[in-house]
Every structure is written in C-alpha cells, then in structure tokens.
Amino acid sequence: MSNLSAIELFAGAGGLGLGISKAGFSPQIVAEWDRASCANLRLNRFAGRPLRNWPDPIEGDVRAIDFRSLENKIDLVSGGPPCQPFSLGGKHQAQNDDRDMWPEAVRAVREVRPKAFVFENVKGLTRQSFATYVAYIELQLRYPSIAKKKDEAWSEHLVRLQQHEVGRTKEREEYRVLFFQLNAADYGVPQKRERVMFVGFRADLGIRWSPPQPTHSIDSMIWSQCRSNDYWERHEVRNKDWVNSARNLAAAFRLGSKPKQKPWVTTRDAIADLPDPEFGKCDVANHRFQAGARSYPGHTGSPLDEPAKTLKAGVHGVPGGENMLVKSDGTVRYFTVRESARLQTFPDTYVFEGSWSESMRQLGNAVPVTLAKIVASDIAKKLRANT
Numbered sequence: 042m043s044n045l046s047a048i049e050l051f052a053g054a055g056g057l058g059l060g061i062s063k064a065g066f067s068p069q070i071v072a073e074w075d076r077a078s079c080a081n082l083r084l085n086r087f088a089g090r091p092l093r094n095w096p097d098p099i100e101g102d103v104r105a106i107d108f109r110s111l112e113n114k115i116d117l118v119s120g121g122p123p124c125q126p127f128s129l130g131g132k133h134q135a136q137n138d139d140r141d142m143w144p145e146a147v148r149a150v151r152e153v154r155p156k157a158f159v160f161e162n163v164k165g166l167t168r169q170s171f172a173t174y175v176a177y178i179e180l181q182l183r184y185p186s187i188a189k190k191k192d193e194a195w196s197e198h199l200v201r202l203q204q205h206e207v208g209r210t211k212e213r214e215e216y217r218v219l220f221f222q223l224n225a226a227d228y229g230v231p232q233k234r235e236r237v238m239f240v241g242f243r244a245d246l247g248i249r250w251s252p253p254q255p256t257h258s259i260d261s262m263i264w265s266q267c268r269s270n271d272y273w274e275r276h277e278v279r280n281k282d283w284v285n286s287a288r289n290l291a292a293a294f295r296l297g298s299k300p301k302q303k304p305w306v307t308t309r310d311a312i313a314d315l316p317d318p319e320f321g322k323c324d325v326a327n328h329r330f331q332a333g334a335r336s337y338p339g340h341t342g343s344p345l346d347e348p349a350k351t352l353k354a355g356v357h358g359v360p361g362g363e364n365m366l367v368k369s370d371g372t373v374r375y376f377t378v379r380e381s382a383r384l385q386t387f388p389d390t391y392v393f394e395g396s397w398s399e400s401m402r403q404l405g406n407a408v409p410v411t412l413a414k415i416v417a418s419d420i421a422k423k424l425r426a427n428t
Contacts, residue, residue, distance in 0.1 A: 045421055048111070050103055050120030050149060051142060053078050054393075054403040056385060057121055057161060059091055060413020065421045066117055071098040072106060077399055084394055091391050103145045108152040116424055117417075118158040121408060122146050143178050144189070150216070150241075151185035156427075157242045157420050158182070158216075161408055164235040167222060173199070175220065180206060182241055183218050216241040219252065223412065226348040227255035229303065230409040231311035232384045234351045238416065246427050253419045260296060262304035266346065267293035276309060308349045308366065311383045318377050326389070328379035331397045334365050335373065342367045343376075349384045352376075354405030364401060378404070386411040 044067035049058035052073040062068065073079050079100040085092040099106060122142040146160050160182075166175060177195060180202040181187075187205060189198040205213075218241040225234040242248040265272040267290050273279075316323050318330040336342055342365030343349035353363045364381065365373045376384070378393050378400040386409045393400040 045116040045424060046114070047117040047119060048072075048108070048115055048149065048153065048155070050118070050146060051122055052082060052098060053121065054387075054407045055082055055085070055092060055095075055391075056387065056407035056410050057119060057159075057413045058095075059387070059391075060408065060410040060415075061117065061119055061159075061417040062092075062094070063410070063414045064417035066417060068095055069111070069115065070106075070108075071095055072103050072120075073098050073100065074102055076100065077395055078403055080395070081393055081403065085391050089390065091388050103142065103149075108149050111153050113154050115153050115155045116157065117420065118146075118149050118153055118155045119160065119417075120146060120149075121161045121406075143181075147178075147181040147185055148188075150182060151188060154243070156246060156424055157248075158240070159416060159420060160239045161236050161413075162238075164222065164237060166237050177202070179218055179220055179239065182216055182239055184213075184215050186215060214244045217244055217248070217250075219250065221252045223252065223416075224255075225409045225412045226259075226305050227257055228253070228412050228415050229257050229306050230348070230384075230386055230411050231306040231308055232349045232351065232409065233347075234409060234412075236408065236412070240416070240420065242423070248423050248427055250420070250423055253415050256303055256415075257305050258300055258302040259305055260292075261300040261302050262307070262347070263289040263293045264296055264299055265304045268296070269299070272304065272307075272346075276313060305348050307346050308343055308384070309345045311349075312366075312380045315377075315380060315383075319374060325379055326392050327382065327400065328377045329397070331375040331377065334375045336365065336367075341365075342373045345369060349376075352381055352384060352401070352405045354402045364405070385409050 044065055047061055047066035047068045048070045049061070049068045050072050052058050052071050058068060058071060071082065073082065079098045082092060082095070082098045086095055086097070087093060122145070150158055177199045180199065184202060184205060187202060189195065218239060220237065220239050222235060222237045225232055225236065240250065242250060315325060315328060318328050323329065340363055342363070344367050350363050364376055366376055367373050378397060381401060381404045382391060382393070385404055385407050393403070
C-alpha cells in the first residue's frame, strides 16, 4: 500500500509529524522556524533514526513559503501553529499576538487544497475569551478561498465569512471541519495531556468523519491497581504505593465489573525499565540526571502510578515544578530527557542534542506521537476508502 502525501508545518521536534508518518503519510515538505528544533529534525534523518525518510526541513518563516505549486497534489496538511498566544501559561493575546500563525495554516490549505488537514493546539484555545476567534479560525478553514483582504481587520473578515455562511448552499462548503478536544491519556499515552484539534476533509470528497473513540480509561487503571492487582504483579511491586492508590479504593469498589477499555498507561509503565539516572553511569541516550528539583505548593511533580502531569515547555517556576517525578519514597527529581520523550511516546531511537532545558522546551511543546498516529490513521483510512 503506497503512502499518502503530506505537508508538515510548525514541525517543532516532530511529534505530530512522526505520528502522521507512522499512520502512512509521507511528508513532502517539513517547515519549522526554530533553529534548535531543525537541528534535531536533521539529526534524526540518518539511517536507523525515525525521520530517515523525511525531507530536509525548511528552516525559516512559513510566511515565506509559496505552496501553490502543490495545489491538488497533497493528501494532508498538518501542523501545530505556535500555541503561546492561547497557552494557559502565556499572556492570552490570541489574534493580537504576532506569534499567531493560524493565518498561515489557513493560507496553506487555501493554496494546496489538500484532501484533508489536521491542526492541533493547546487546551487554552477553548477559553471563553477566545471563543470568537476560534469561530473565526473554523470559518476560515471551512471557506479558505474567502481570503482576508489587505488591511482588512480580522473582525471584518469574520463578518464577511459569517454572511457567506448564512447564505451558503451545501455545494458551496469547501471543507467539512470538526473542532474537538482529546485527553492523550485516553489513547494510551502515559500523560494527562489535553489538546484540541481541527480536522477537515474537502467537501467534494463526501467524507463523513468523527474523532476516534478513547481506548483507555482511569476506571480500568483503578481496577488493575485496586481490584485485580494485575498492575502491581506486572511490575513486581510487593509494597504497593498506597499513597497514590488508596484514594482510588472507594472508586474501585463502586465499579460493578471490569471495564472494557485498557488501563491508563502510567509513568511507571513508561519508564520502569530505565535505570535510575541519579546513581551510576547510564548508557541510555538522553538519560542523564538533572539536579535541583524541588516541590512547592501547587507544583509537586508527577506520581509514579498514574499518567504523568502535562509536560511543560520550561524549566523554572510552574514548568519546572511539573516536569518532575515523585518517587516511591516521596522525594522528587526532574524527569530526564529520555523519560520525557517516553511520556510523549517518542521512540527511543529519536535522540535530542543540546541542553536539558532546550530539549525539555521542545518536548513540552510537542504532540504525543501515539495520539497523532491514532488520529492520522483514522484520517488515512477514510482517504484510502475514498479512492
């Protein structure tokens, strides 16, 4: 079965694009402005590395790329437009932030006219204060040919799109667009990471699509830890960490039967086979101890026997307080880069160069590879069935 074609924008460390590649798409263009991220993308293009079939990334501003030569030649356009304008940890400027790259994502769709697209972003995009701008993004993706005019305010463009929407016929809809939210833990990622996605299919294809259903659940995790004990037996843990699991006991005994979904994947599931980086020499790539971790009120790190908290793109303050592991004895340490990559479901063959803080920045901004693969596989299935 031949691969489908794709364009990956705002690639970062490549989490979204790698998952899409694993789903059967072959990237024709990979674009990323950040020099350090591009260095890692290039490093992982060598033989034996997960990006060996990727083209050399275009390092620079996406606004300088002309996509028109690829019109009607690409199956999927994907990317994660910079999320700082919408991040819960940012200044929440949205459309007033010059880092807002949603207009460029829409332009790529307009110029390429792909069969489908998938764009992801942070949960902060769902804030009520951004509701109008989210509606604006969705309308632009539904009618990408109705471009914003030079010197036209985005609010004026929104009105024009709304007027078109009211008067449209079914035949005039260019893309069928869905906007939805997912928790990566519900899909086998060892991290509680909520993301939002826009997925669209070109309307003339007649494809109907809905987001993939969750495959994992907290109830099943609780069952395996507090009813069947499968979890502890699998990890050969005799003295269970009741600090973490005792709070789940009441919930466990309210469950009438074993849940059908798989258990949430925990931090222990993800990193148990890695040696403790704090003691002795370690030959595992990117698995080096980082000193200085401490907990403080509200930021106490991730428990071992649950999915990790959301990794953050930083190392000080809130981000530093979240990118930590709480060990069984209650002490804390920073996650290594390799452990963080595991929590983001990057393969161990993916290596990072640069400092711990720089690698954590890239990982904190990344999309879990597994989540991207699941969504993209469902998209690929629909596209192949349509040919």
